[in-house]
Amino acid sequence: MEYLNDLMMGFSVALTPQNLMFAFIxxxxxxxxxVLPGLGPSAGTALLIPxxxxxxPTGAIIMLAAIYYGSQxxxxxxxxxxxxxxxxxxxxxxIDGYQMAQQGRAGAALAISAIGSFIGGTIGVMGLVAAAPLxxxxxxxxxxxxxxxxxxxxxxxxxxxxxxxxxxxISATLGLxxxxxxxxxAQGVPRFTFGSMELMEGIGFIPVIMGLFGVSxxxxxxxxxxxxxxxxxxxxxxxxxxxxxxxxxPICRGSVIGFVLGLIPGMTGSACSFSAxxxxxxxxxxxxxxxxxxxxxxxxxxxxxxxxxNASYIPLFTLGIPGSAxxxxxxxxxxxxxxxxxxxxxKEHPDVVWGVIASMYIGNVMLLILNLPLVGIWVKILKIPYxxxxxxxxxxxxxxxxxxxxxxxxxLSMLLFGVVGYLMRKLDFPLAxxxxxxxxxxxxxxxxxxSLEMSQGDFHIFLESPIAVxxxxxxxxxxxxxxxxxxxYLKRPAADA
Amino acid sequence: xxxxxxxxxxxxxxxxxxxxxxATSSGLVLACLALASATVSPAQAAEPKYPDKSRPIxxxxxxxxxxxxxxxxxxxxxxxGKDIGANMVVxxxxxxxxxxxxxxxxxxxxxxxxxGITNNPTSMGVYLMPSRKxxxxxxxxxxxxxxxxxxxxxxxxADGPYKTFKDLIDAAKAKPKSxxxxxxxLFSDDHMAIVSVAKATGAQFALVHFDGTPEEVAGLISxxxxxxxxxxxxxxxHVRSGALRHLVVMDDQPMPSLPGIPTMKSQGVNxxxxxxxxxxxxxxxxxxxxxxxxASLGRAMKDHTVVEKIxxxxxxxxxxxxxxxxKFWENMEAQIRPSIDLMLADQGIEEKGTAx
Numbered sequence: 001m002e003y004l005n006d007l008m009m010g011f012s013v014a015l016t017p018q019n020l021m022f023a024f025i026x027x028x029x030x031x032x033x034x035v036l037p038g039l040g041p042s043a044g045t046a047l048l049i050p051x052x053x054x055x056x057p058t059g060a061i062i063m064l065a066a067i068y069y070g071s072q073x074x075x076x077x078x079x080x081x082x083x084x085x086x087x088x089x090x091x092x093x094x095i096d097g098y099q100m101a102q103q104g105r106a107g108a109a110l111a112i113s114a115i116g117s118f119i120g121g122t123i124g125v126m127g128l129v130a131a132a133p134l135x136x137x138x139x140x141x142x143x144x145x146x147x148x149x150x151x152x153x154x155x156x157x158x159x160x161x162x163x164x165x166x167x168x169x170i171s172a173t174l175g176l177x178x179x180x181x182x183x184x185x186a187q188g189v190p191r192f193t194f195g196s197m198e199l200m201e202g203i204g205f206i207p208v209i210m211g212l213f214g215v216s217x218x219x220x221x222x223x224x225x226x227x228x229x230x231x232x233x234x235x236x237x238x239x240x241x242x243x244x245x246x247x248x249x250p251i252c253r254g255s256v257i258g259f260v261l262g263l264i265p266g267m268t269g270s271a272c273s274f275s276a277x278x279x280x281x282x283x284x285x286x287x288x289x290x291x292x293x294x295x296x297x298x299x300x301x302x303x304x305x306x307x308x309x310n311a312s313y314i315p316l317f318t319l320g321i322p323g324s325a326x327x328x329x330x331x332x333x334x335x336x337x338x339x340x341x342x343x344x345x346x347k348e349h350p351d352v353v354w355g356v357i358a359s360m361y362i363g364n365v366m367l368l369i370l371n372l373p374l375v376g377i378w379v380k381i382l383k384i385p386y387x388x389x390x391x392x393x394x395x396x397x398x399x400x401x402x403x404x405x406x407x408x409x410x411x412l413s414m415l416l417f418g419v420v421g422y423l424m425r426k427l428d429f430p431l432a433x434x435x436x437x438x439x440x441x442x443x444x445x446x447x448x449x450x451s452l453e454m455s456q457g458d459f460h461i462f463l464e465s466p467i468a469v470x471x472x473x474x475x476x477x478x479x480x481x482x483x484x485x486x487x488x489y490l491k492r493p494a495a496d497a
Numbered sequence: 498x499x500x501x502x503x504x505x506x507x508x509x510x511x512x513x514x515x516x517x518x519x520a521t522s523s524g525l526v527l528a529c530l531a532l533a534s535a536t537v538s539p540a541q542a543a544e545p546k547y548p549d550k551s552r553p554i555x556x557x558x559x560x561x562x563x564x565x566x567x568x569x570x571x572x573x574x575x576x577x578g579k580d581i582g583a584n585m586v587v588x589x590x591x592x593x594x595x596x597x598x599x600x601x602x603x604x605x606x607x608x609x610x611x612x613g614i615t616n617n618p619t620s621m622g623v624y625l626m627p628s629r630k631x632x633x634x635x636x637x638x639x640x641x642x643x644x645x646x647x648x649x650x651x652x653x654x655a656d657g658p659y660k661t662f663k664d665l666i667d668a669a670k671a672k673p674k675s676x677x678x679x680x681x682x683l684f685s686d687d688h689m690a691i692v693s694v695a696k697a698t699g700a701q702f703a704l705v706h707f708d709g710t711p712e713e714v715a716g717l718i719s720x721x722x723x724x725x726x727x728x729x730x731x732x733x734x735h736v737r738s739g740a741l742r743h744l745v746v747m748d749d750q751p752m753p754s755l756p757g758i759p760t761m762k763s764q765g766v767n768x769x770x771x772x773x774x775x776x777x778x779x780x781x782x783x784x785x786x787x788x789x790x791x792a793s794l795g796r797a798m799k800d801h802t803v804v805e806k807i808x809x810x811x812x813x814x815x816x817x818x819x820x821x822x823x824k825f826w827e828n829m830e831a832q833i834r835p836s837i838d839l840m841l842a843d844q845g846i847e848e849k850g851t852a853x
Contacts, residue, residue, distance in 0.1 A: 046563025050571050050587075139719040143705075186706065187844050188683045190628070197600065200593035265715065266708075319718070320734060321711040328711070329563035336568055338809035340734040405561070406590055407597075446708070453705040454721070456674050 003129050010354025014362055019062055022055070023359045026063035027366050030070015034077070037084045037393070038210050038400015038414075041071040041309075042326040047403070049333055057337035058352050062359040064333050065313070068326050069121055069360065072269070072306045073367045076113040077378050080106055080298070084214035084393060089269030089305035091209050091435055092277045096290060096297030103293050106379045107237030112244075112295055113302035114371040116251045120303035121364040123255040124262065124310025128317065128357050138315045138323075141264045143450035144461055148471035149264070150444035153271060153436075155478040159278035160432040162291060168433045171424065175434035178203050179441030186449040198409040207401045207414035208438060212431050214397050215418020218390045220425055237376050239295070247299035250280050254303030261304075262311025265323045266443070272308040273301035274436050310360060316341045317353060547609055547786045548583035555588050555605075556776075557613035559598025559620075562589040565730075565810060569774055570614045572806045573644060576797040581789055594684065596623045596631060603637040607779040609786025612641065615777045617826060618686050618770065618833050625830070625837050626684070635830060641776040641787055642794040643822040645807065646815035647728035648748035648771035649690045650758075651678075652735075654717050655742045662745045662764045665724055669700035677722040678702040679713045683844075686772050687726040689836040690747060692843050697766045704843075717741055728772055729755065730812035747771065754813065770833070774812075775822050791819045 013019060033044030045067050052060035075087025080097035093113070100109040141149075154172075161168030181192045182202030193199040239247070254276045261272045280300040281290045290297050312323030320342030322328035334341050345353050381389065401414045424431060455461035462468050548554060556574050560566045571587050578585035590598035599620055602613035615638065624631040651662065659665045669676040680687035683706050695702055705722060707713050710731035716722035718740055725732070729752070735741040745761045746752055747769045761768060776794055778787065797803050798816040807814055817825055 043562065046561065046567070046589075049563055049568065050575075053571070053575060139715060142716065142719060142721045183683070185683070195630070197593045197597050200596070265711065319715070320738075321715050328709070331711075332563055332565060332568050332810075335565075335810045336572070336806060338805070340737075340811070342734055342738055344734075344738045405592065406588060407592065450705055450707070454677055454703060456703050 006350060006354045007129060007358060009351065010356075010358030011361075013058060013351050013355030014062065014358035018056075019059055019355065019359060020362070022059040022063040023066050023363045024366060026066025027070040027363050027370060029063075030067040030072075031074035031367070031370065033067060034071035034074020034086050034090075036400055037078055037086050037214055037397045038206055039403055040087055040206060040326075041068045042324075042329055043404035044071060045326055045329045049329065049336075052333065057339065058355050060337060061330070061333055061339075061352065061356050062363075064330055065356055065360060066363045068330065069306065069309045069363060070367055072121070072309045073114060073117050073371055075305075076117075076298075076302055077110065078393075080109045080113070081378060081381055082214075082389070082393060083217040084397065085209055087269075087305075088206060088209055088439075089273045089308070090302070091213060091270060092273050092301045092432060093298055094213055095277070095432060096292070096294045099291065099293030100295065100298065101382065105293065106382060107375050108239040108243050108295065109298050110375045110378060111237065111239050111372060112247050112299050114368055114375070116247065116254060116299045116303035117306040117371075118364055118368040119251050120255045120258055120305075120307035121310050121367075122361065124259055124307040125357060125360045125364065127259055127311055128314055128360070138263045138265060138319065138321070140467055142465075143447040143454065144465045145467045145471070146264070146266065147444060147447040147451055148462065148465075148468035148475075150440050150447065152471050152475040152478070153275065153440045154444065155475050156275060156278040157433045157436060158478070158482070159281050160274075160430060160436060162430040163428065167427075167429045171429045171431065172433035172437045175437030175439075176441045178208065178434075179438050179445070185442075185446040186453065198407065202442065203438075204405065204407075204410050204413060205438060206404060207410040208417045209435055210397050210401060211414040211417025211419075212421035212424070212435065214393070215414060216421030216425055216431075218394060219418060219422040221386055221390065237379065243295050246295050249283075250276070250296040250300035251303045253279055253283075254300040255307045257300075258304035258307025259311045262308035262323060263314055265315050265321050267308070267312075268324065268439060268443075269305045269308045270435075270439050271443075272304045274432070274439070276300040276304035313360075317345060318342075320345075547783065547789050548581055550582055550584075552610050553584040553586045554578075554609070555586055555611045557598050557602045557605075557611065558587055558589045559591065559595035559602070559613065560589065560616070561591040564591075565812070566614055566616055566774060569645060569807060569810065569812070572803055573776075573794065573797050576800055576803050577790070577793045580793045580796055593629075594623060595619055596629060599623060599633065600631070602777070603633040603779050605779055607639070607781035607783075609778065609782055609790075612776060612778040612782075612790065615775045617773045617775065617829055618689060619772070621826075621830055621833060622684050622689075622837060625834065626841065635826060637780050638777040638826075639780050639782040639787060640819050640822040640826060641778060641790045642819055643773055643775040643817040643825060644794060644798055644814065645774040645812045646771050647730045647773070647812045648746050648752065648769070649686055649726060650729055650732055650746045650755075651694075651724050651744040651761075652717065652727055652732045652741050653724045653744055654720065655736075655739055657717075657720075657723070659724065659744065662759070662761065665744060666694075666698045666700045668723075669695075669702050670698075673701035674703050676700075676702055676724070677705055677716075679705045679707050679716055679722050679725045681707055681710045681713055681727060681731070684840065686728075686770050688840055689833055690726050690768070690770050692839040693768045693770075693836045694761070694766060696839055697768060714741070728812070730810070733811050752813070768832075770829075770836075773815075773825070773829075775817075775826070787819055 033039050045064055075090035076093055078084045078086040079090040079093040080101050083094050083098040085091040085094055097109045157172045181199055183200050184191055257276045258272045261267045277297055277300055280296045281287045312327050315321045315323045316327050322331045331341050339349055398411050401410045451461055558567045558570050567589050574585040574587055590601055605611035623629050624634050653659045678691055710727055713725040713727055714735055717725050743758045745764055746755055746758050747761045749769050751760055
């Protein structure tokens with residue numbers, strides 16, 4: 001009940017005209033950051049921090065927070081329409097979202113993802129209110145538990161395979177190898193850097209996914225004659241009853257996956273959306289149809305990345321530990337305004353914390369209202385002949401690749417991976433496994449080596465944590481399940497004979 | 498303010514610099530400046546003035562946008578730009594532990610229109626480690642001034658078993674390689690401090706490298722790690738909240754903001770380290786430009802709004818003028834050379850001896 005009072009007080013802060021305006025500006029900017037490929041929420045927030053120097057603290061933080069969750073809405077748009085992920089966490093949406101657009105159902109895909117984002121976001125914010133007991137869970141996740149979780153994550157690769165498991169594994173290996181480039185996390189020895197300073201911190205993740213998905217899409221389309229992207233007749237902009245029914249489960253599961261993973265500091269939004277996608281595929285009655293425009297493949301991940309974005313504020317507010325890169329930048333904004341995130345924030349500045357939390361409820365409603373009518377406008381983009389559209393998109397991708405680190409090396413890296421992605425498509429290698437392992441590989445290695453630093457090389461440390469043991473057993477089960485099926489299949493003819 | 502600017506510009510390097518040293522202790526400089534501005538002759542005023550208002554001054558930050566160094570640089574240059582009437586633009590150039598940004602800084606034209614932020618000892622580590630193959634060293638930089646210094650501390654859980662520095666060292670000696678101590682990254686000042694303390698005391702730690710201070714805090718609070726080597730800035734909030742406590746501070750003198758916390762020197766280990774933020778240009782920058790920026794940085798560090806914003810971020814302000822910052826830099830370099838050798842040896846990297 002006490003929380004409810006505090007929340008009401010928060011609303012009284014968030015609903016002042018000035019703060020409403022800041023939330024609105026943040027939502028619009030966030031949507032733009034999401035739409036622009038390459039410019040991710042962390043780069044977007046960082047670039048806009050200087051603008052907030054002159055604003056009142058609460059307003060500034062409300063705006064920056066809105067940019068983060070707003071970008072999770074916007075990121076879907078280019079993924080669905082042109083197969084170019086606007087945000088790393090929307091990369092997986094390309095697979096089924098783009099297929100839906102090809103079938104003239106872009107409107108339904110975008111509307112469902114806006115609704116899913118709204119529900120996921122709101123559940124994330126509601127969790128913030130009841131956060132206190134949950135932070136204990138976040139603290140349980142040290143290097144050992146994180147490593148075990150990453151091992152489980154790696155087994156998801158099997159869920160991302162297309163026609164051939166071998167090709168999926170080759171693609172996954174490519175991602176793992178790319179993840180080893182740069183200074184190794186324990187000894188500081190440069191690996192595969194070829195003396196290049198730019199490669200010391202590894203291959204930039206954003207240029208790689210923009211290249212693999214975006215540039216390769218442009219190259220593939222350039223082979224064909226000029227035509228509008230979508231030849232199929234555009235069906236209604238709104239999802240059908242059937243769509244809504246099929247999305248209900250994925251949205252619920254996506255909210256839970258995104259929320260729980262969002263509590264763990266260091267987890268990325270992309271890992272959440274990938275997990276949600278694989279979960280849907282594994283649970284579906286028609287896993288073979290994934291990749292052909294299944295709405296569940298859009299609803300699940302898009303919900304999960306929003307739930308993650310909102311839940312990752314919880315460890316910040318309660319422990320002073322930022323849950324993701326973007327939240328770490330926001331923490332900078334808090335500190336700059338004399339607010340130290342942590343347990344004392346609720347006591348010392350309840351108006352600011354609850355004001356920001358309340359503004360997140362309001363912001364999610366704003367984004368839903370903002371995004372649903374916009375669906376019609378976004379879909380019109382598909383009417384632009386692609387000779388024109390793709391030239392513009394390439395321009396934006398170059399800008400996005402450069403902007404996040406002011407580095408022209410990232411542009412080259414994006415173009416190179418565009419060619420790699422193109423070749424992979426031509427040879428029918430799935431792209432998603434490479435992206436998944438590129439995300440998880442470095443996290444897994446870092447936490448493995450950190451765990452071993454803690455135990456001075458003794459692997460028993462992984463058996464001392466119940467959480468880690470549970471996660472590792474789950475990973476083994478996921479790996480063994482197909483083999484059990486295989487055994488059954490092999491036994492059957494024997495029984496017949 | 499206008500008069501003061503003109504005075505400083507026409508004053509030229511040495512005079513302004515020495516004038517400023519006075520300013521740190523008294524208000525005398527104001528009188529000086531007023532006097533100088535009254536005596537500016539037309540001939541002096543006609544000389545090409547720095548800064549040329551039509552040209553932006555680029556401030557290279559060799560770390561990510563939105564990080565603490567970037568934000569601190571923006572707070573300071575926001576004031577300085579208005580103060581000297583120039584457009585100062587912060588340009589983050591992150592990568593390779595600041596090497597990319599520093600490389601660009603030292604190879605830019607030394608005309609006063611490209612300057613940068615140097616974080617020592619991080620920046621030093623870049624050019625002192627032979628494996629980095631850095632093409633620059635201390636002589637490649639023209640110091641303008643230092644504005645922050647965040648002394649290193651050893652921080653533990655408030656209700657944990659270690660009440661004093663001696664407790665921690667004794668525990669590490671009793672069971673070698675079992676007491677887990679953390680850094681916020683490989684080759685950081687935290688790392689340099691740990692290897693130096695281990696060498697001086699003979700204690701052997703289990704060294705764990707995290708990514709950033711928040712993970713170090715989480716390690717301590719959850720009880721997974723025993724002690725974190727971290728700056729005052731990153732630990733202060735958690736010490737105030739009662740979750741963590743400092744054992745020692747590695748500054749020359751006890752800090753007034755940390756009552757009752759001894760320096761490590763008083764505990765018998767003659768070693769002090771911390772993370773500093775300074776402003777530097779490429780070597781060969783005109784003395785006039787250095788003087789203008791130096792004086793303006795000094796004023797920034799006395800400006801109420803700037804001080805308040807920086808204090809809010811937790812890193813203690815410590816202003817040094819160009820000459821003192823240069824000396825500070827050289828002293829720190831002499832002190833950390835052995836630490837870097839220890840660090841490389843500890844990592845099992847087969848290259849003895851720091852780069853010259």
